[in-house]
Structures are given as C-alpha cells and as structure tokens.
Amino acid sequence: MITSAPHAHSGLTTGTVMQRVLVAALPGIAAMVWYFGPGTLIQIALAGSAAFAAEAMVLRLRGRPPGPTLADGSALVTGVLIGIALPPLAPWWLAIAGSAFAILVAKHPYGGLGYNLFNPAMAAYAALLVSFPDAMSQWPGPRPLLSDGTLPGLVDSLQRIFTGQHAAPDGFTMATPLDLFRHNSGLMVQQFQTAHPLFARGDLAGVGWETVNLGFLAGGVYLLARRVITWHAPVAMLAALVLMALLCNDGGSSASRGPPSLHLFSGATMLGAFFIVTDPVTTAASNRGRLLCGLLTGVLVFAIRAWGGYSDGVAFAVLLMNLAAPLIDRITVPRAYGHGRARQHHGAPPE
Amino acid sequence: MSPARTFPGGILLPAHKHASSATPIRTPALPPELFLSLGDATPLVAVGDPVLKGQLLAAAGSDGLPVHAPTSGHVARIEFAPRAEVPGHRAVLIPDGAERWCERTPVNPATRTLPELLAAVRAAGIVGLGGGGFPTDIKLAPTHPIDTLVINGMECEPYITADDRLMREEAGAIVAGMRLAARLLGDPARILVGIEDDKPEAAAAMTAALAVADDPREIVIVVLPSRYPAGGERQLIQLLTGRQVPSGGLPRDVGVVCFNVGTLYALHRALALDEPLLSRIVTIAGGACREPANYRALLGTPVAHLLAASSYQPARCEQLLLGGPMMGIPLDDVQAPVTKTTHCILAATAAELPPARQPQPCIRCGLCADVCPASLLPQQLLRHAVARDHRQLERHHLLDCIDCGACAYVCPSAIPLVDHYRAAKAEVRALRAERGAADQARRRFEAHQARVARQSGERSARHAGLIGTSADHDAPASAPVDAAPVATDLLEQALARAGAATPRRAPLERALSAAENRIAQLETQLAALDATATEAQRNGLRARLEQARLDGDLARQRLLALPAEPSPTPDGNPQ
Amino acid sequence: MGSAEFLTQLPAALATLATLAVLAAAVFGRATHADRDIDIDIDIGIQGLQTAERELAAQIEDLLPQTQCGQCGHPGCRPYARAVAAGEPFNKCPPGGHATIAAIADLLGTPPLALDPEHGREGPKLVAYIREAECIGCTKCLPACPVDAILGAPRQMHTVIAAECTGCDLCVEPCPVDCIEMIPAPVRSALMARDQRPPVAA
Structure with missing residues (x-):
C-alpha cells in the first residue's frame, strides 16, 4: 500500500468524538433523572439500543461493513438525544419508533453518516410530536413540587412504560413552563410567577427545568473545552434568543412572551444550543456560516415559541435551518490566505 | 518588533527533536560511489576522466543548475537512472579519498559588483535548501523593490534538526550570507530572522553572531512559538510582517524575500570561499536509527550510507521517509542519493508512525477547518473533490492549499485529505490549461479572420486600381480550377530542386501513392453525392479529382524518367 | 388592548423582517457576483431578450472547445x-463531445442530446503533424489553418506549432502531397492522476 503524507496522525477518532458528546450529556441527564425520575434513563436505553440495532440492520442491507461505523457510536448519540427529548414515561414504542425513523428515514436514505440533510434526532422528534401529540406532552412535574412518592421509581417507571398505562390519571403530570406561558390566562408576568409553584421559589425558568438546562450548559462548556464544537453556533443561537426575548419584552404584561431568562433556561434551549445546533453534519461548514445558522435558529426558536403552534420550537427551528445550511455554505466561503482585503502592496512601510 | 502577529490554524506536534539535535554535525566517511543526477545538463567530462573536488561536471541545463564534483575521484559511468526522483541520466563518481580541490579564487565579495556576485551564485548552483529547491540567483534578482528580508530558521516539522544544528555551529557564516543576500536585494530596510522557541541554543548563537558586527539596518531575531506549519514560507511571512502573499503570487509581490538559513550558509561559502554547493546538512532520525544525528553529506551520497553511519536497523523500520512525518515522501530505494533538497531521512518505527487507519466517512466535524493555515474549508473541499465539482473547488480556493497535511493529521475519520486535494489540484490545473488553450485558440482564430479580411480588402482595392496588369499573378487561390497551375508549378520547382543534386525515388513514390489515395477518396466521395448535392459541390469535387490525377501522372512520368534527365515540362494531359 | 398588542408584536415583526431582508441581500447580493446561473435569470428579467440571447451565446461559446473546425456546419x-x-440543436460539436454537450445542456437547463453522427464522431484530441521530409513547401496549408498554427514559407519546409x-484537420485536405497526418495529442499528466485517486469512504 502506498502511504501518503502526512504519515503522522493525532490519534483522534470519530469514536472519541462521539464518546465526548456522550460524556458531555451526562450532567444534563443526571439533572433530568433527579427532577423527572428514572424514566429518562429507560428512554435513553430504549432509544439508544433501537438506534444501534437499526443502524446495524441498515448497514447490513446496504452491504457496508458494519463494524467501524457502529463502533464510532454516531447511531448511539442519535438514540441518546432522542431518549433525552422524550417525556420520561412515554410508552416504549415511542422511543423505538423514533429511533427507527431517525436511522431509517432521516439518515440512511441520504447516504448515511456524514451525508444526512436533517439532524436525525430532531427529525425523529418532530415526526413523533406531529404524530403522537398527546403522548409527547406528558411531562411529569419536577420532584420538589410533588408530594412524596408521587414520582415513580425505577420499577414503577418500567411498568408504566411497558404496560402502556398512561401517566395522566395519576395527577403528577404538569404543564412545562413554556406551556404555562402559552396559556397564561390574563396574568401579568409577576402575578404569574408568584401564582404558580413552578416559579414560586424564585426560579426564573421553572423548577427543575432550570437545573436541567444548566446541566446541558455545563456539558456544552466541556465540549467547547475539548474542541468538539466551536462557540459560534451556540453563542449565536443563545444571543438571538435573548435578543428576540428582549425586543418582545413589554415589561411583563399579560401578553408577554416570557422574559429572556425563561427562554434561555427552559425547554430544550441548552440541549439544542450545544448538542443539536452544533451537529456538524447538518449545520454550516464555516465559522461564519455557523454564526448565521445559530443566529437564525435562535430567531426561529423564539418565533415558534411566541407565535407558533407548539410550546417549544427547537426541533422545528433546527430542521428549518438544516434546509438552509447548504445555501448558507454557498454564501459564507471564508477568505483564504492570499485573498485578503488587507493585501499590502510591495514597498509598504514596515510597521 | 512585537511577535504578536499570528496565522490562522496550525497544530502542536510532538517535536522528537532532541535525539538528533544533541550531537554536533558529523562528517561521514566518503561513500564508495556518488550518484549525481544530470537532468538535461550537458556533461563536460567523459567516462574515466579524473575530476577534482568542485570541478564543473556538467553545464547547466533547462533548470539553470550546473553539476559539480562533490569530491575528487573519477567518473566511473554515466547511466540512465529510471528510479530516480526525476528519471534521467546520472553520473557515477568514485571518490579517490584525497579530497583534492580544483583551483579556487576567493575574492572579497565586498569588492565585486552585483552582476558579478549574481553570476557567481548561479555558477555555484545554489538552490533553496529548505526544501523548495528554487534557484537562489533568481530570487536574488528581484523585479520588485524589497523592504524586508525574512530568514527562515523555524524548522517546524518534527524530527528535523538540520537548520537547528547549522545555526548553532555556523551562525557566523549564516550571518555573513545574510549580509550578502541583503546587499544583492538592494539593502532592504529590515531583516527578520524567525526561529521557533524550541531552539533556544540556535537563537542564542544567532544573536551572538549578529552582535559581533554592528549593522545600521533593523535586524531582529524573532523567537516564535512552535506551531506547525509556522515554517511554511507564507505562514512565516504572515507571522513576521502581517502581510499575506497574494494567491498565485510570490513573496516579492509584497516586498519580501525569504531564505532558509542553509541557503545563506551556502551563499556565504560560494561568494567568500568560491566553493560551489557540494554538500548539505541532512538529519537522519527516527526510532529505527540507534544514533540519530545530522550529517554534512556530499550531494550524491546514497541514503543507505548515511543510515549505516547512524546504525540503522531495517527490521525495526516501519516507514522510511524522505523528509519529515508531515510532508515527507516514502523512500523505497535506500540507494537513492542525497540531493540539494534532501533535508531529512526519517526511519520511523511502527510505534512512531503507525500505519494509516481505514478511512471513515467525513462527519464534517470541522477540526480540519480549525487547523488549516490557509483558512480553507477542507471538509467542503473533500466533498467537492469527490464530486469533481471543479467550479466549487475553485470557489473554495483549492489551489491555495499548501499540502501541509494539518487537516489530515487531526481528521478523526482518518481521511487522506491531502491525497484527495493533490489529485483534484492536478485536475483543476489541467482544466485551467485546457480552458487557457481554448481561449488562445479563439484569439488566434479572431486574429486570423481579421487578417484574411484585411488582405482580401487590400487585394480588391489593388484589383480596382490595376486591372489587367497583375490580375493573373494575384488570382485568388481559392478557386480550385485556378489553383491547379500554381500547384503544378510548385511541385515542379520542388522536384527540380530535389532532383538537381541527386534524383531520388522515394519522394516521387510517396507523391504518387498519395495522389492515388486522393483519387480513390475523391472518386468515392463523388459517387456518394446524392441528388440533393448542389452543382457547386459536384464541380468542386471534380476539379480536385482532376488536380489529383494531374499530380499522379506527373509523379508517374517522373518515376519513369528517373534514370535519365527529368523532362523539363510536364505533359499535363491525363490519359 | 389593541395598541398594547400591536406594540408588543411590532418589534418582533420588525426583527423577523430585518432578518429576512439580510438573508435575501446576502443570497442575491453574492449571487450577482459569484453565481452566473442566477445571473441569467435576472438578466432576462431586466434587459431585453436580445441581450440575453447574446449573453447566452457568449456563455455557450465559453463551453466550446474553440477548435474552429467547422464540423458543425x-x-x-x-x-x-x-x-x-x-x-439550433447543440449536438453538432464532435471535438467537444459529450462533455461539451452536457455542459451546454446544463447551462440551458435541458436534457443532453446524443452527438449527431452526421457531424462526426467523438475521438481523442488530435494534433496535425507534417512529415517534414515530404513537405514540398507549397504553403497551401497555411491559409487553411484557422488559428495560424502552421509555420512555413514558399519552398521552405512547413511545421505545425503543436x-x-x-x-x-482543415489543413489535411489542401496538402497536395498528403504529408499532413493527425496524430493523438500528448496526454496530460493530470489525466493519469484521475486514476490515482484515493478510495472514498462510504
């Protein structure tokens, strides 16, 4: 075999990159388990193994060697993200259907890893949300707001997920902070926050939801530190979200779309900013392009939350920007060395 | 001077330099044979001739580089070397061990004029020793005003320490060469010496050498952080001056000329001591050598000779490279000779350079774009290179890639990116050449049409003025019936000219068979014409057929008449 | 309530509009410089059809091999x-062959056509070569060359600037002694590089 330069390699593999993403998701997952019960872990296990199995099956069907592609863990990451996004006590087939959709419809028809147009996890989430809106909105209330023992344990969760008992009659499901703001019935923001237990303890974005978002933010910082992602897309998305919230902030009237802090630390904001918008396959290639992509995602997330039909808009915003990414790539080719505006002519005075 | 400037991207690499930088430069024993590539240079010696050290063996060919004898001895053979880097002829010189010099006439360079100095540089065969191999005399005669001379002492690739050792041991000569280069370049206002911070001894030696003689110019040694590829010419210029060499241009376009320290050393030896370039410093490194070191190797020394001097263990060697681990090329023949651009031989073990992993799909992680020193988007280039989308490749500035390999080094999918870009670059260049040739053809066609139009205009003007006098002479040759006598006349003259000395059979036979071929062709064409053909087409073909028959008859007659004198006039009557 | 509602929505509406405007400006502003495909459409809209056709002709000409052979008629x-x-159908250029036909089809946005065999067949690129020993110096090939690539004078040997x-091949026919032949053009090294591409991962 003819070897070619460079002969040295950093030793970094795709598997390492995916491992780091999984590690970075841990704090957020831990917060979810603490506040919303161990159901999330079951969903992650279900979705992860379903994604893994679907990937293996498709690779076999396509006649590709499954070993290296499965080992890199990209399917696992997709599954884990789906598991995180699902309500903790959603029925078992929801996770499996989502993972199957992600791998079989959103990923491989486009050519598999590296070629998919849409983020598979978000495509699956959107498909589930549209198809099973009821099951997808059954979020339990955060642990501190429930009377002791209401939050199901591991065994109870397993039972609920697999036996198909719907969680609703037990009275522990609760509207998410974003839901509450959508259906705010004529209260000023301040009244609202004092009235509802989710905000009662001075939480800006809802008990539990805040911590979960902080967890994913911590994971994002880890990813930034390990240079798995660049700051451009997340910072642009968060900045756009804050900017839109500020622009639309009317001092807390009853028609308010919610203060910036709510948008920043509620819903899937941090998960989206650091784990979804940064998905390199489906976002723009250049840093400038990523800034633009992140910015527009932030605008869309707010627009969907404020004026759209769903309480959270991360998945739809990401999918819309996935569509725009190739176009953004075309208009954001970076200035290469030797093409600079700053080109100095010979004889320029030395600085 | 603040070294605050930077270049985008770059990577930190394990240096692996201490093994070979610790020992002083060694002078190896004379090898049994030296192999000197001649290219298209004109040999001035014959096989068996005794030669002296420094003697001119071959006058410069198209590359402008003469070949000198690196040591005294005799020319054993001149042979074809098909496996050489550039296949061609080479001279094999057997040293006699005496190292007898040819006559040298050192003249103080300060007393010589610039053209004399340039001629001396050219005669010494000096090229850029950093790896570029560009003739130094061309760089020293710049067409633009130069305000900055950049000296490259970076040596950013791992393992290589040739420039490091040279700066430590010969800083005085390097500084002397630097002054000569500055003088030839019209005394640029400042001289910037870039040295990486992992070579403090070299920087100290250079500082000391500069302190010896004071200079009114601004000469600054800038110690720069080690970051690959900071030693790339364009990156170093950006680091030191903040200027970017324009795409497709040369450093002189921004008032800069850049020299490697080894080149300056050679320049000093050539101008002060009248020594042509006969040797260079070569690093022998890697875990498969028990004693990594630098060697002052005569040009033409087989690599195997230097490897042996460093206790090379072939069994442990996984990859033998000509050059460093980032840009080196695999060396499959250990008998390959040291050339002017050989700066390192790396005999790496499997632990040092593990074999490449199987490439995985690109996940567009963008690490490659983060490290690209030319601010390209390697992941997009890969996509377009695989799709052969040449327009997009040009939009993404493929040709500004410098092959540094930083992208492939960090790629988690182990994609051989540089290979893809090299293949794509060759395609883009070929397409550009094709496009350029088509444009050229169009321009020439337009010029041709313009000229034809002008001439026909002139001709009709002349006709109008001089009816009858020159009409016969200027009859347009396009009418086939008119052309016949002219052609016969030409053929006549040609035959007369050929036959005047010695009547030859072969040309006549060829003319005859050619005419017969044409007759056959034209007859079939005529027969193939259907009812839709115009009368003009038919007449044209008939006229050409007539002409072909005339030519054939003429040739036949000539052939028959060959033993005797050629007949003065052709019969001109077919059948 | 009405005015309050309006006031709260106004900034958001403005921001969305501004974003869309920036995006549109970025796309179309760049395109007029960088992207000729889009250029054509814009030009047809703004200027007369005649100008568009002339521009189209120039773009088609850029795709032709500039052989000037006249095989298309x-x-x-x-x-x-x-x-x-x-x-007119764009399948009459044998020197350009399928590549040129495909490029023109792409430009015109129509499906490509098969090369019209009436105008010749696609073959390797050729250059004319004069067997110099046989050349009689008649100069008849000189005016035939559309790009003035034949060097020669009366009674002097001629040669082709390859x-x-x-x-x-317009010079072949006029030669009275048939000493001009068409030989394959030297292969460019880059074409070899095509076969040396590294394998692409799945």
Missing part, C-alpha cells in the same frame, strides 16, 4: 454558439 465556434443560443494546433 458553421464557420467557427462563435457562429455555432450564436446558432445554439437561437435554438501547442497552438486545435486538431481541426
């Missing part, structure tokens, strides 16, 4: 390009 590549722009020869 037109005296040169530009007249052929004009004819194609005016609606680098300038387009391979049109």
Whole structure:
C-alpha cells in the first residue's frame, strides 16, 4: 500500500468524538433523572439500543461493513438525544419508533453518516410530536413540587412504560413552563410567577427545568473545552434568543412572551444550543456560516415559541435551518490566505 | 518588533527533536560511489576522466543548475537512472579519498559588483535548501523593490534538526550570507530572522553572531512559538510582517524575500570561499536509527550510507521517509542519493508512525477547518473533490492549499485529505490549461479572420486600381480550377530542386501513392453525392479529382524518367 | 388592548423582517457576483431578450472547445454558439463531445442530446503533424489553418506549432502531397492522476 503524507496522525477518532458528546450529556441527564425520575434513563436505553440495532440492520442491507461505523457510536448519540427529548414515561414504542425513523428515514436514505440533510434526532422528534401529540406532552412535574412518592421509581417507571398505562390519571403530570406561558390566562408576568409553584421559589425558568438546562450548559462548556464544537453556533443561537426575548419584552404584561431568562433556561434551549445546533453534519461548514445558522435558529426558536403552534420550537427551528445550511455554505466561503482585503502592496512601510 | 502577529490554524506536534539535535554535525566517511543526477545538463567530462573536488561536471541545463564534483575521484559511468526522483541520466563518481580541490579564487565579495556576485551564485548552483529547491540567483534578482528580508530558521516539522544544528555551529557564516543576500536585494530596510522557541541554543548563537558586527539596518531575531506549519514560507511571512502573499503570487509581490538559513550558509561559502554547493546538512532520525544525528553529506551520497553511519536497523523500520512525518515522501530505494533538497531521512518505527487507519466517512466535524493555515474549508473541499465539482473547488480556493497535511493529521475519520486535494489540484490545473488553450485558440482564430479580411480588402482595392496588369499573378487561390497551375508549378520547382543534386525515388513514390489515395477518396466521395448535392459541390469535387490525377501522372512520368534527365515540362494531359 | 398588542408584536415583526431582508441581500447580493446561473435569470428579467440571447451565446461559446473546425456546419465556434443560443440543436460539436454537450445542456437547463453522427464522431484530441521530409513547401496549408498554427514559407519546409494546433484537420485536405497526418495529442499528466485517486469512504 502506498502511504501518503502526512504519515503522522493525532490519534483522534470519530469514536472519541462521539464518546465526548456522550460524556458531555451526562450532567444534563443526571439533572433530568433527579427532577423527572428514572424514566429518562429507560428512554435513553430504549432509544439508544433501537438506534444501534437499526443502524446495524441498515448497514447490513446496504452491504457496508458494519463494524467501524457502529463502533464510532454516531447511531448511539442519535438514540441518546432522542431518549433525552422524550417525556420520561412515554410508552416504549415511542422511543423505538423514533429511533427507527431517525436511522431509517432521516439518515440512511441520504447516504448515511456524514451525508444526512436533517439532524436525525430532531427529525425523529418532530415526526413523533406531529404524530403522537398527546403522548409527547406528558411531562411529569419536577420532584420538589410533588408530594412524596408521587414520582415513580425505577420499577414503577418500567411498568408504566411497558404496560402502556398512561401517566395522566395519576395527577403528577404538569404543564412545562413554556406551556404555562402559552396559556397564561390574563396574568401579568409577576402575578404569574408568584401564582404558580413552578416559579414560586424564585426560579426564573421553572423548577427543575432550570437545573436541567444548566446541566446541558455545563456539558456544552466541556465540549467547547475539548474542541468538539466551536462557540459560534451556540453563542449565536443563545444571543438571538435573548435578543428576540428582549425586543418582545413589554415589561411583563399579560401578553408577554416570557422574559429572556425563561427562554434561555427552559425547554430544550441548552440541549439544542450545544448538542443539536452544533451537529456538524447538518449545520454550516464555516465559522461564519455557523454564526448565521445559530443566529437564525435562535430567531426561529423564539418565533415558534411566541407565535407558533407548539410550546417549544427547537426541533422545528433546527430542521428549518438544516434546509438552509447548504445555501448558507454557498454564501459564507471564508477568505483564504492570499485573498485578503488587507493585501499590502510591495514597498509598504514596515510597521 | 512585537511577535504578536499570528496565522490562522496550525497544530502542536510532538517535536522528537532532541535525539538528533544533541550531537554536533558529523562528517561521514566518503561513500564508495556518488550518484549525481544530470537532468538535461550537458556533461563536460567523459567516462574515466579524473575530476577534482568542485570541478564543473556538467553545464547547466533547462533548470539553470550546473553539476559539480562533490569530491575528487573519477567518473566511473554515466547511466540512465529510471528510479530516480526525476528519471534521467546520472553520473557515477568514485571518490579517490584525497579530497583534492580544483583551483579556487576567493575574492572579497565586498569588492565585486552585483552582476558579478549574481553570476557567481548561479555558477555555484545554489538552490533553496529548505526544501523548495528554487534557484537562489533568481530570487536574488528581484523585479520588485524589497523592504524586508525574512530568514527562515523555524524548522517546524518534527524530527528535523538540520537548520537547528547549522545555526548553532555556523551562525557566523549564516550571518555573513545574510549580509550578502541583503546587499544583492538592494539593502532592504529590515531583516527578520524567525526561529521557533524550541531552539533556544540556535537563537542564542544567532544573536551572538549578529552582535559581533554592528549593522545600521533593523535586524531582529524573532523567537516564535512552535506551531506547525509556522515554517511554511507564507505562514512565516504572515507571522513576521502581517502581510499575506497574494494567491498565485510570490513573496516579492509584497516586498519580501525569504531564505532558509542553509541557503545563506551556502551563499556565504560560494561568494567568500568560491566553493560551489557540494554538500548539505541532512538529519537522519527516527526510532529505527540507534544514533540519530545530522550529517554534512556530499550531494550524491546514497541514503543507505548515511543510515549505516547512524546504525540503522531495517527490521525495526516501519516507514522510511524522505523528509519529515508531515510532508515527507516514502523512500523505497535506500540507494537513492542525497540531493540539494534532501533535508531529512526519517526511519520511523511502527510505534512512531503507525500505519494509516481505514478511512471513515467525513462527519464534517470541522477540526480540519480549525487547523488549516490557509483558512480553507477542507471538509467542503473533500466533498467537492469527490464530486469533481471543479467550479466549487475553485470557489473554495483549492489551489491555495499548501499540502501541509494539518487537516489530515487531526481528521478523526482518518481521511487522506491531502491525497484527495493533490489529485483534484492536478485536475483543476489541467482544466485551467485546457480552458487557457481554448481561449488562445479563439484569439488566434479572431486574429486570423481579421487578417484574411484585411488582405482580401487590400487585394480588391489593388484589383480596382490595376486591372489587367497583375490580375493573373494575384488570382485568388481559392478557386480550385485556378489553383491547379500554381500547384503544378510548385511541385515542379520542388522536384527540380530535389532532383538537381541527386534524383531520388522515394519522394516521387510517396507523391504518387498519395495522389492515388486522393483519387480513390475523391472518386468515392463523388459517387456518394446524392441528388440533393448542389452543382457547386459536384464541380468542386471534380476539379480536385482532376488536380489529383494531374499530380499522379506527373509523379508517374517522373518515376519513369528517373534514370535519365527529368523532362523539363510536364505533359499535363491525363490519359 | 389593541395598541398594547400591536406594540408588543411590532418589534418582533420588525426583527423577523430585518432578518429576512439580510438573508435575501446576502443570497442575491453574492449571487450577482459569484453565481452566473442566477445571473441569467435576472438578466432576462431586466434587459431585453436580445441581450440575453447574446449573453447566452457568449456563455455557450465559453463551453466550446474553440477548435474552429467547422464540423458543425458553421464557420467557427462563435457562429455555432450564436446558432445554439437561437435554438439550433447543440449536438453538432464532435471535438467537444459529450462533455461539451452536457455542459451546454446544463447551462440551458435541458436534457443532453446524443452527438449527431452526421457531424462526426467523438475521438481523442488530435494534433496535425507534417512529415517534414515530404513537405514540398507549397504553403497551401497555411491559409487553411484557422488559428495560424502552421509555420512555413514558399519552398521552405512547413511545421505545425503543436501547442497552438486545435486538431481541426482543415489543413489535411489542401496538402497536395498528403504529408499532413493527425496524430493523438500528448496526454496530460493530470489525466493519469484521475486514476490515482484515493478510495472514498462510504
């Protein structure tokens, strides 16, 4: 075999990159388990193994060697993200259907890893949300707001997920902070926050939801530190979200779309900013392009939350920007060395 | 001077330099044979001739580089070397061990004029020793005003320490060469010496050498952080001056000329001591050598000779490279000779350079774009290179890639990116050449049409003025019936000219068979014409057929008449 | 309530509009410089159809091999390009072959056609070569060459400047002694590089 330069390699593999993403998701997952019960872990296990199995099956069907592609863990990451996004006590087939959709419809028809147009996890989430809106909105209330023992344990969760008992009659499901703001019935923001237990303890974005978002933010910082992602897309998305919230902030009237802090630390904001918008396959290639992509995602997330039909808009915003990414790539080719505006002519005075 | 400037991207690499930088430069024993590539240079010696050290063996060919004898001895053979880097002829010189010099006439360079100095540089065969191999005399005669001379002492690739050792041991000569280069370049206002911070001894030696003689110019040694590829010419210029060499241009376009320290050393030896370039410093490194070191190797020394001097263990060697681990090329023949651009031989073990992993799909992680020193988007280039989308490749500035390999080094999918870009670059260049040739053809066609139009205009003007006098002479040759006598006349003259000395059979036979071929062709064409053909087409073909028959008859007659004198006039009557 | 509602929505509406405007400006502002495909459409809208056709002809001409051989039945590549722009079939250029046909089809947005065999067949690129020993110096090939790539004078041996020869073979016919032949053009090294591409991962 003819070897070619460079002969040295950093030793970094795709598997390492995916491992780091999984590690970075841990704090957020831990917060979810603490506040919303161990159901999330079951969903992650279900979705992860379903994604893994679907990937293996498709690779076999396509006649590709499954070993290296499965080992890199990209399917696992997709599954884990789906598991995180699902309500903790959603029925078992929801996770499996989502993972199957992600791998079989959103990923491989486009050519598999590296070629998919849409983020598979978000495509699956959107498909589930549209198809099973009821099951997808059954979020339990955060642990501190429930009377002791209401939050199901591991065994109870397993039972609920697999036996198909719907969680609703037990009275522990609760509207998410974003839901509450959508259906705010004529209260000023301040009244609202004092009235509802989710905000009662001075939480800006809802008990539990805040911590979960902080967890994913911590994971994002880890990813930034390990240079798995660049700051451009997340910072642009968060900045756009804050900017839109500020622009639309009317001092807390009853028609308010919610203060910036709510948008920043509620819903899937941090998960989206650091784990979804940064998905390199489906976002723009250049840093400038990523800034633009992140910015527009932030605008869309707010627009969907404020004026759209769903309480959270991360998945739809990401999918819309996935569509725009190739176009953004075309208009954001970076200035290469030797093409600079700053080109100095010979004889320029030395600085 | 603040070294605050930077270049985008770059990577930190394990240096692996201490093994070979610790020992002083060694002078190896004379090898049994030296192999000197001649290219298209004109040999001035014959096989068996005794030669002296420094003697001119071959006058410069198209590359402008003469070949000198690196040591005294005799020319054993001149042979074809098909496996050489550039296949061609080479001279094999057997040293006699005496190292007898040819006559040298050192003249103080300060007393010589610039053209004399340039001629001396050219005669010494000096090229850029950093790896570029560009003739130094061309760089020293710049067409633009130069305000900055950049000296490259970076040596950013791992393992290589040739420039490091040279700066430590010969800083005085390097500084002397630097002054000569500055003088030839019209005394640029400042001289910037870039040295990486992992070579403090070299920087100290250079500082000391500069302190010896004071200079009114601004000469600054800038110690720069080690970051690959900071030693790339364009990156170093950006680091030191903040200027970017324009795409497709040369450093002189921004008032800069850049020299490697080894080149300056050679320049000093050539101008002060009248020594042509006969040797260079070569690093022998890697875990498969028990004693990594630098060697002052005569040009033409087989690599195997230097490897042996460093206790090379072939069994442990996984990859033998000509050059460093980032840009080196695999060396499959250990008998390959040291050339002017050989700066390192790396005999790496499997632990040092593990074999490449199987490439995985690109996940567009963008690490490659983060490290690209030319601010390209390697992941997009890969996509377009695989799709052969040449327009997009040009939009993404493929040709500004410098092959540094930083992208492939960090790629988690182990994609051989540089290979893809090299293949794509060759395609883009070929397409550009094709496009350029088509444009050229169009321009020439337009010029041709313009000229034809002008001439026909002139001709009709002349006709109008001089009816009858020159009409016969200027009859347009396009009418086939008119052309016949002219052609016969030409053929006549040609035959007369050929036959005047010695009547030859072969040309006549060829003319005859050619005419017969044409007759056959034209007859079939005529027969193939259907009812839709115009009368003009038919007449044209008939006229050409007539002409072909005339030519054939003429040739036949000539052939028959060959033993005797050629007949003065052709019969001109077919059948 | 009405005015309060309006006030709260106004900034958001403005921001969304501004974003869309920036995006549109970025896309179309760049495109007019960088992207000729979009250019054509814009030009047709703004300027007259005649100008558009002339521009189209220029773009088609850019895609032609500039052999100037006349095999298409037109005296040169530009007249052929004009004819194609005016609606003539674009499958009459054997030197350009399928690649040129595909490029023109791409430009016109129509499916590609098969090369019309009436105008010749696609073959390797050729250059004219004069067997110099046989050349009689008649100069008849000189005016035939559309790009003036033949060097010669009366009664002097002629030669083809290979680098300038387009391979049109118009010089072969006028030669009275048939000493001009068409030989394959030297292969470019880059074409070899195509076969040395590294494997692409799945």
